[in-house]
Amino acid sequence: MELERSPLARPFPHLPKIDGVTLRVARAQYKSWDRCDLTLAELAPETAVAGVFTRSACASREVEIGREQVKLGRARALVVNAGNSNAFTGYRGREAVEAIMAQVAGAFDCQPSEVFVSSTGVIGVPLPKDKAKAGIEAALIAEPCGWEDAARAIGTTDTFTKGKTASALLGATRTELAGFIKGSGMIAPDMATMLGYIFTDALIEPGFLQEMLSKASEASFSCITVDSDTSTSDTVLLFATGKAENAPLASWGDAGADAFYAALLEVCRELAHLVVRDGEGAQKFIEIAVAGADSDSSARRVGLAIANSPLVKTAIAGGDANWGRVVMAVGKAGEPADRDKLSIGFGGTWAAKDGQPLPDYDEAPIARHLEGRDIRIDVDLGVGDGCATVWTCDLTHGYISINADYRS
Amino acid sequence: MELERSPLARPFPHLPKIDGVTLRVARAQYKSWDRCDLTLAELAPETAVAGVFTRSACASREVEIGREQVKLGRARALVVNAGNSNAFTGYRGREAVEAIMAQVAGAFDCQPSEVFVSSTGVIGVPLPKDKAKAGIEAALIAEPCGWEDAARAIGTTDTFTKGKTASALLGATRTELAGFIKGSGMIAPDMATMLGYIFTDALIEPGFLQEMLSKASEASFSCITVDSDTSTSDTVLLFATGKAENAPLASWGDAGADAFYAALLEVCRELAHLVVRDGEGAQKFIEIAVAGADSDSSARRVGLAIANSPLVKTAIAGGDANWGRVVMAVGKAGEPADRDKLSIGFGGTWAAKDGQPLPDYDEAPIARHLEGRDIRIDVDLGVGDGCATVWTCDLTHGYISINADYRS
Incomplete structure (x- = not known):
């Protein structure tokens, strides 16, 4: 099935070189396709790492192992396989991941625990160890590549490559961030798992790196939804090579910590938005701002109830100012x-x-707004000071076509 | 928009006369359509009543008032308005309901609190009091009608009328139950609120009637979903006229209580299934049986996570044995x-x-099963003894057409 480029796509931006990061791609041929499907990132020794992972109770082996690896705080390499998620594959899946870790650790003379592995694609089929081995061998001797090539090789049903950069001044030292992501739903294991990778040359202590990533993720990746489905493999990793040689960041009080966090949040938020912009069948990008809630977290839950409502999403798809469906979604959220x-x-x-249609309600400006690509919904609950913003896309015939008409 | 009759429709069954219940319909013309849209049920004095209502925090006035009325336990009449839900209409909505209650109470010489009112249809527009008044006047002098006429008059986007009967022996006395329902989604306030009414001639104490209805509802109406959206007006009422003159039922220990409950559950379950069978765009009826869960309620939550997953529902629509999406839905349920x-x-x-595809997995029998209209999914979590069954329908282009292409 050939997918059309999303009308909400954004061009891949120019991303700067990050000192201490070398990217390569190769053809592992996890599927019979004519493209690179393995990305290898070589990271400078002592690179700090942080990660956030799916909360699924049926997470993949890659996620299980990754959760343990980030606790050690150091990374030397990243391998991403596209075309096979290796999820729900029992002991053979674990063996495949461990073989990759051992092979790359041998090449880079590091611990296997410093080699991070992600996989995305069909589930229930163990990742073929021979293809992975040959793919990594090819990647190890390939010429280094650019960001967009690396981003393209991790895609599956994505219709465009997605990247973002930002910079932060840490004292007198300018540091760079560059990230790319894949994903096109919230998201089925065999269709479009969300995998995101962010790299920086800043020198940051791993525990604090994790703290910043967790916080930024709450306000970005945790505030998007395409279809309310949660992948078994969702992963976002943040690597800090330390090559900028800034005074190390270890806590919020350190000079530049706020600047770095702001840059990180900017990257996370744009990467999250880009996933929504490539949501399966998406024709409109929807921002939902909830205010007046009992708390910020309550506002976020109300926002996600609206964002996940098939009836709200189909109304927006139809350009219908159906605020009654928003009332319904607020009512079902289970929040004050x-x-x-x-x-x-x-x-x-x-x-x-205040619980009633405006007496002088004029639908014309709203109808015009709903004809556009970027839709904004405001909800004021009027019960407190909590607020949150979440993002989603509309629900269209394209979603049904991709997920029902196409046999996996 | 003319909707095609659901391919999952069932014929309206023959329902017996229930002593103490007289049905009439009229044209209130809540919309400009050529059909009856007001149902009036006259109930014998001292009829016991029980009810279950939406848990929405933005429920309609009818629901708010109904919740208070059922505590009093007695009903003399039921009025159902189709074409206007009267939800989100402020004080004018409340006045409209109170006017109907007063008018009917005057006609039947009863308390307004014994007059139950439900409304379904567009939201945000106060129910027009003049149309309701004229409609009720017409209904009061109309010839009594049959069950199917009453069921048809409460419908909105329903594509078929839905009824069910059962009987129970209470000691030596045979009692009858008859019910009808409308609904075609789980469900938008302006499209297809679920409203169900069950009548019996059995003599049952109101408190125990409520206990039985609440329990039966948990195992029927609370186990169905079409699109995860919850109406602001969902209502199921159970009226017991007492005309069968059985020894009154007041607790589970009374002779015949179990038989009555079984009959009630049979009616509730079929009415619930019929709503799913008329789910917007439904082409397949899906039964999801979850076993081996931590508890029955945990099993139900896992079942609903599967039933609400757009990716599972689109896979079934496409006849795709995509068990990976079921794994995903189990993983996201947040249950053990x-x-x-x-x-x-x-x-x-x-x-x-046991967490892996079967080594000798043969997709052929499953593929044949998925070609049918009635689909069964079995899930064994393997962690305990809890089990539950839930029901839903597939997610098709029809759902998108009804909810996005059609402007309300």
């Missing part, structure tokens, strides 16, 4: 709400306030 | 599960056992 204090707007225009 | 003990089957054939 008061129907008679609830206000709902689209594109900066209120449609209903 | 162990990937390496998980087994998944379709139509009585296991596809994966």
Whole structure:
């Protein structure tokens, strides 16, 4: 099945060289396709690492092993396989991951625990060890490649490559961040797992790196949804090579910590948005801002209830200012709400306030807003000070075509 | 928009006369359509009543008032309005309901609190009091009608009328139950709220009637989903006229209580299934049986996570034995599960056992099963003794067409 490029796509940006990171790609031929499907990142010795992973109770071996590896805090290499997720494959899946770790550790003279592995693609089929081995051998002797090549090789049903950069001043030292991501749903294990990788030359202590990534992830990757489905393999890793030789960051009080966090959040948020922009069948990008909630976390849950509502998402797909469906989604969220204090707007225009349609409600500006690609929904619960913003896409015939008409 | 009759429809059954229940319909013309849209049920004095309602925090006035009325335990009449849900309409909505209650109470010489009102249809528009008044006047002098006419008049986007009967022996006395329901999603406030009404001639104390309805509802209406969306108006009422003159039932120990409960559960379950069979765009009816869970309620939550997964539902729509998506849905349910003990089957054939695909997995019988209209998914979590069964339908282009292509 050939997928059309998402109308919400953004061009791949220019990403800077990150000192201490060397990227290579190869053809492991996990599927019978004419493309690179293995990305190998070589990282300078002593690179710090942090990671966030799916909360699925049925996570893949790669995720299980990755969760343990990040606790050790150091990385020397990353291998990403596209075309086979290696999930739900029992002991053979574990053996395949361990073989990759051992092979790369041998090549780079490091501990296997410093070699991170991710896989995405069909599930229930153990990753073929021979193809992985040959792919890595090829990658090890390949010419280094650029960011977009590395991003393209990890894609599966993605319709465009996704990257983002930012920089931060740590004292007098300028540090760079560069990241890429794949994903096109929230997300089925055999279709479009979200895998994201961010690299920086900053020198940061691993524990603090993890703290910043966890916090940034809560406000970015945890605030997006395409279809409410959660992958068995979702992974975001952040690697800090330390080559910028800044005074090391180890806590929020250190000079530049706030600047670095702001840059990291900017990268995480854009990468998260790009996944939504490549959501299966997406025709519109939807931002949902919830205010007046009992707490920030309550606001986020209400926002996700709206973002996950098939009826809200189909209404937006149809350009229908159906605020009644937003009322419904608020009502089902299970969070503190008061129907008679609830206000709902689209594109900066209120449609209903304090539990009733506005008496002089004029649908025209809202209808015009809903004809666009970028949709904004405002919800004020009127019960407290909590607020949150979440992002999703609309639900269209394209989603059904990709997931029902196409046999995996 | 003219909707095609669901391919999963069942014929309306013959329902017996229930002594103490008189049904009438009228044209209130809540919308400009050529059909009856108001159902009035007159109930014998001293009829006992029980009810279950949506858990939405933004419930309609009808639901708010109904929750209070059922505590009093007695009903003399039921009015159902189709075409306007009267939800999110502020004080004017409340006035409209109270006017109906007063008018009918005057006609039947009863308390307004004995008059139950439900409304379904567009939200945000107060129910027009003049139309309701004229409709009720017309209904009061209309000839009594049959069950199917009453069921048809409460429908909105339903593509077929839905009814069910059962009987129970209470000691030597045969009692009858008859019920009808409307609904075609789980369910948008302006599209297809679930409203169900069950009538019996049995003599049952209101508190115990409520206990039985709540229990039966947990195992029927609470185990279905079409799209995970929850209506602001969902209501199921159970009326017991007492005309059978059986020895009154007041607790589980009374002779015939178990028989009555079994009959009630049979009615509730079939009515629930019929709503799924009329699910928006439904082409397949899906039964999901979860065993080996930590508890029955945990099994139900896992079942609903599978039933609400767009990726599972689109896979079934496409006839795809994609058990990997079931693994994904189990993983995201947030319930105790162990990937390496998980087994998944379709139509009585296991596809994966103990966390791995079966070595001799033959997809042919499963593929044949998935070509049918009635699909069965078995999940064994392997961690305990809890079990539950839930029901849903597939997710098709029809759902998108109804909810996105059609402007409300």
